[in-house]
Amino acid sequence: MFRLDEEHLELQASFKEFAENEIKPLAKEIDETERFPLESVKKMAEMGMMGLPIPEDYGGSGIDQLGYVLEIEELAKVCATTAIIVSAHTSLCCWPILKFGTEEQKQKYLVPLARGEKLGAFALTEPSAGTDASMQKSTAVLDGDSYVLNGSKIFITNAGAADVFIVFAMTDKEQGTRGISAFIVERDMPGFSMSKPENKMGLRASSTCELIFDNVRIPKENLLGQEGKGFKIAMATLDGGRIGVAAQATGIAQGAIDEAVKYTAERIQFGRRISQFQNTQFTLADMQTKTDAARLLVWRAAAAEQDGLPYTAPAAMAKLFAAETASYVTNRAVQLFGGYGYSKDYPVERMMRDAKVTEIYEGTSEVQKMVISGFMGVK
């Protein structure tokens, strides 16, 4: 558990090589232009990285959860945007179909998604249902053979490029969270439209949009799981998503450390390499220790999920700690770089902007603390 076995070391080396050669060269450009890196998705699809933990029978690579978090971390080390594209697609769209979908739904949607031929997204958040996801205003009303979906969703990662969306809506307002259902919605269904991508502080190329549903008719067979089980599906999905985000945050932190170690070994001030100053050494030591701790929490959560053990609390802890670590570490990295750290010529300012959102999306740090304290029995 505390070190990787041979197979996972090889997987990690392969992800690292791929990320360094194929993903890193684009990171700066896509951040500046907010361009969704479709070519990277295609390359990752060829590698089998768009459905890594999905069984081979359903178009995936059949790799375990630990392998999956290694993938996300290696991608995030060089480009946090690419990491979240994969994580949102895999954890939030492929996974719930695998877990709750019918065989027909798996064949129709999961197979092309896991192969990376199609891109997935997850739509839960609404203008008035953010952290309190139970306050869903979107509605889906059964009418003959289809549900009629109305409402809007905001801050939807991958939206601009996605083909398949997991969308949550009220099928029975009287029932509260038990009246929420999940649906598989296709991009080209009539009445489904979206806004331009949000102009964000970080993860600028991940194409985050608002979705608008205006009398979208969704075939009955696209109901995911049973009617009324949507909220449970959403919460279970987010547990896994949080492990992905925690791996992403760990990767951002490690990426910033790698840059800082390199830079401080080269930069001369007061006639010495700045890595020779104790302040630099101590700061880097703190950064690495926290990041290693975050990584171990991520691995623990991934192993729990893999072993079929409860992982809601481990996932929440990993996400809480890794996100805060990413923000701390990237902030310190910018400080070590001094004025150059504040410049777009170096990647650490981007990493600092990218890190912040890991404390916010897929459940804020405050939500994670609610989950954790709840599991502790603290009332």
Added chain:
Amino acid sequence: MKSDYQGIWVFAEQENGKLHPTVLELLAKSKELQKHNGEKITAVLLGADVSALADTLFSYGADAVLLCENEALRSYSARPYQKALTQLSEKYRPSIILYGATPLGRDLAPRVMVSLDTGLTADAIDLGFDEDGVFYQTTPGYGGKILAHIVILERRPQMATVHAQICSPIEPIADASGELIVEKLNIEPDGDYEVLETRSAEKSGESLAEAKVVVAGGRGVKTEEDLAMLRELADLLGGQLASSRPLVDNGMLPHDRQIGQSGATVSPDLMLNIAISGSVQYQLGMQKAKCIVAINQSEDAPIYDIAHIGAVTDYKKLVPALIAKIKARKQ
């Protein structure tokens, strides 16, 4: 017995009746070796209808020419050439055989090494006899940061492929003559190997050899964006973009852009070396440039050993500033 082996052989590489320029350089180098060991210099000329080349070989320093003409040797093919050279060497027992480190020489010599069961040093940049009187071949090792003397102590002949331009041909001797030995060998053509066509290589730019200004990038150039910056600088200076080996190995530039031992040799007025550490192999390709400028963050990079102008800094900051300055002054 080692002492049964006498004589310095130069493989007189020719194609279509034209000697490769390295042959004359090897003859000149053999003259230097001869001063030490006093052995006869023999040029080994294989081909068909090539006897006219013998006089050229004499005038550039060969004491003897061993001529073997055979239809199977008309155009180069590895196995018939291997067989011919092996038979001749077994008969005449030279102590040294030198080949140009050309595509042909490097294709042929390893096969002769196997059939003669002897040693072959690859792409030597110098040859000589050391203080113990042992024949050595100098090769750059491990990325060119060090040099090694390779020796072949017990077996004969001692063979090496030799890098181009490590010395100049001697002034041709007028009316030179020497011993012409004609050998008839029974060699069959290789029915299992065939040259179907020879065409000019498509070039990705003007020839580097002629360029007045060369801007070369090295390992420190990581992205297409950085490379584009170097290209812009080269264009502004009316020069050619080139590189050391890493950018060719990783596919960022085609092989005809590579400077150094396994690439082109250049002699421009201005040679800008950007993020190039400057291995011995690289230096072999550009040391004749008139003005050598090096931009490298590492002050102990070997490129500074031969640079006239040095800038120890990050090229990513210096080059954009330089481009801006040149643009401003051009207006």
Added chain:
Amino acid sequence: MKILVFVKQVPDTDDVKLDPKTGNLRRDGVKSMMNPMDANAIEAALQLREKHGGSVCVVTMGLPMATEVQKKALGMGCDEAYLLSDRPFGGADTLATSYTLAKAAEKIGGYDLLLFGRLATDGDTAQTGPAVAAQLGIPQISLASSIAVEDGWVYCDRDLGDTVQRVRAKLPAVVTVNGGINKPRYATPINIMRAQKKPRTTWTAADLGCDMTKIGTPGSPSSTKKVFEPEKRNTDTQYLTGSPEDMARALADLLENEHLL
């Protein structure tokens, strides 16, 4: 079609250091990697397998740690891996190496095509491929920038600098490939996991039935007598000072004075 690809493990850096006492390369702390052009050879082999069927075996001579490059080769999709690892193999020059590799090729048997990277980044001799061809008495094509197989012949373009030669050789044959011939694929996750189950064989000199006088140091006519640092040629480098901006100005002045603008 049965293809053997010969792969070497090399140091992952130009910045190697010598042990001042022994003159040997210091391997501690130096990461190793697959020789880059050997990855091109593997890619060429895999593409030929995709087109013509058959199998790709990867052969490596080296220390037990060379299993890293074997794993990578299997992860890229090769079918089998052979490691030639034995103390007596140590100290081999290209003659002894070619003998050992040829013995392995004979033991594997049934080969149609033997592929090599054109040269290795550490030794840079480019001799091993042609020498193995000579050991086996088969034709070779060196410096290949393309490769195709048809009706028992291998067809290649040879990159000779100023010219390109189109040649063919009858199988079985040796081909050494240039770096530009293709872009090697990555080891994919699925292949990495499958690679764990693929056959990996280690052979010693005895397994190969080697003549012990032909391998390692005894089988190597060449040896290194002396290792030294290159002479420094020009120590009067004029260094530019100040900020990059200052340096740029000084450099532009120089170019202007030399009439290069």
